[in-house]
Amino acid sequence: MSNSMFDHKLSSPSLDFQPLYLQVADSIKQLIVKRHWLPGEALPSEFRLAEEFNVSQGTVRKALNLLTDNKIVTRRQGVGTFVSEHTSQDALFRFFPLQADGKSDNSPKAELLSVELCAAPAEAIKALQLNKKDKVTKLVRRRILDNEFCMSETIYLPQSYFPDIHKSSDIPHTLYHYYQSKFNQTVHKTQDSIKAVLATIDDAKMLAIKAGDPLLLVSRITESIEGKRIEYRLSKCRSDHYHYQIELD
């Protein structure tokens, strides 16, 4: 592989005997993490990858199948394999689980209320596995669905992964796409904990409801494809006209 296009080699047979296709998948993922290929960019052909990694095309195919299942790459029939990209629509619908009770084709909108760099509160320190002195950028937003305030969001972003985000004047509605394109942080997994709570006086003002109304409190920890915890988000959601929907199989 001396003339390899990659500055990367498969490690020699390791002690834990990881199957070859897993090693290949991991190598491809590392190259994506290192931005050897950018979001939306095409990967080389299976033939080319097999040659570069010095493995069979079948092994490359198995590796790409795994990365497709993990949504790290996307295959387009007859076209090729691409690094997955958080387009605004895709990220909105993949990770926004609140749905209108009736039919609604409207996308949720976001209103950014405040942005500040501050000391991380205790629950953000715990959720994001930070040190006590670490700072976070805190964003407060209000989401709008069908012309109604449907939820408030308080978002904590570690300063180390999102340097100077609090100075940006152009933070868009579609945060996951922004994290990927500006900070090279690709959202891969979210873990939501859901509780029912009563609206406080502040919640009531924010969402134009009454104090004491029931709300869903969704605490979300978001992991990047590198397995780092990059965002902690507390959402307080009305559920009188919406529901949180989830499918298990």
Add this chain to the structure above:
Amino acid sequence: MSNSMFDHKLSSPSLDFQPLYLQVADSIKQLIVKRHWLPGEALPSEFRLAEEFNVSQGTVRKALNLLTDNKIVTRRQGVGTFVSEHTSQDALFRFFPLQADGKSDNSPKAELLSVELCAAPAEAIKALQLNKKDKVTKLVRRRILDNEFCMSETIYLPQSYFPDIHKSSDIPHTLYHYYQSKFNQTVHKTQDSIKAVLATIDDAKMLAIKAGDPLLLVSRITESIEGKRIEYRLSKCRSDHYHYQIELD
């Protein structure tokens, strides 16, 4: 295939050109649905299946991979492939998403409060796609976690899929396993809608809480592996010491 062990043939090339492995996967699934192999039972070897279906072993392997991903069969390394079974533990943890806030190794328990055959209420008719005259068996249960009432459940089962279940004197805690072993209804998918509600006076009595306390209302539609809607379940869950947990990727 005249001496075939299966009373089943692959259909001739169909008009929609479904890939061969999908046809094989579908045929194996149909044989499972028809109880040619029972839950927990081993499937024949890949070699044998390839011979029976008159396809390559590679095609059988692809079909079994798909059925494994769909949790319809389970592969045990070096042993073989088995029809998935809802053991009590497995079903409890796969489909019971309420978790204690702290660490808890206790399994949830269930207390059966009532069983009756009745006319289906409007929301069960809608959820289960029933006719207005269809009857359902209604079960009311209370779940206990860490010695505390954590949720009430109202469960609707169509009479056609669960004949005479209301006459059973031995309905166990682990319903999904019971559905599979006694009624040949294998739970495959659940779809949960979650709202926040205030406890009514009845809820408060049932769960030993105060009226007006916030509760999670989880409406669950359950599908069998045949794609039939077999259960509609309304759960009212305390979330003061528990949360509903979900991972997306």
